[in-house]
Amino acid sequence: MKTRLNCPCGEYITGTDEDELVANAQAHLSAEHPGREYDRDAILFMAS
Structure with a gap:
């Protein structure tokens, strides 16, 4: 599970x-x- 994002x-x-x-x-x-929007998949892709 990913719970952090920088x-x-x-x-x-x-x-x-x-x-x-x-x-x-x-x-x-x-x-x-x-103006910047990311969906769930994009956020989780960038997260750790």
């Missing part, structure tokens, strides 16, 4: 499971990178 902007995003990680990553994108 955004290229330097933000370290985590979740207790993949669902939470995806939600947290999408929230980060909305807040910090408007």
Whole structure:
């Protein structure tokens, strides 16, 4: 299970499971990178 993601902007995003990680990553994108959207598969591909 993947629960960590390092955004290229330097933000370290985590979740207790993949669902939470995806939600947290999408929230980060909305807040910090408007116009950038990634689906679940893309986020999990970049995560570790």
